[in-house]
Amino acid sequence: MKKSDVDYTLYLCTDRDLMRADTVEDAVRQALLGGVTMVQLREKNCSAKEFFETAQRVKKITDQAGVPLIINDRVDIALAVDADGVHVGQSDIPAAEARRLLGPDKIIGVSARTVEQARKAETDGADYLGVGAMFVTGTKQDAKVTSKEELKRIRAAVAIPIVAIGGIKADNVEELKETGIDGVAVVSAVIAAENIASAAEELAGCVKELKEA
16 A cells, blocks of 8 residues: 555554454454554553564454555564555654655654654654644553644644544544544444444544535
């Protein structure tokens, strides 16, 4: 997939501690049925071997769906499974180094909360930004909330796509109207839902309406 063809509308971040599905693969499969357009595999509490093996299995599913698989933090895992890219935070390997290791064709995302961080990420070769947390979220207890005004300032400061993240649900996503975002990243709103496909479908519809407004 060409980077210019990537659809950031509904970006799922996995979390095995929150999911109701039996396996990460099953959760991803259901989410894709509901219209998720990107998948980030996030594994904070498992061995490198288990992460690698899970990534291999998930990649088969995302490849079949024609949806990019992004690996959270771990450039080595991304390389090992030939994932479509990697997402790094401010305390992870720098985006410029990730780009050097992964080459020009992979997708690199960077978490940013300020205009300064956003500009640096773009300069360092990031393909998109994850901006937030936009709302109070239970998945990252230490996440500071980013104001809608700051999101707008970041949008004005960079040319690359922006995905809003943090506590986003179907009933509050409309608050991100007129911010110029390219999509939203969600964890619990989809992965913890009783019906993952339905939750994804509802959210995807909300985000499309938001982008068209």
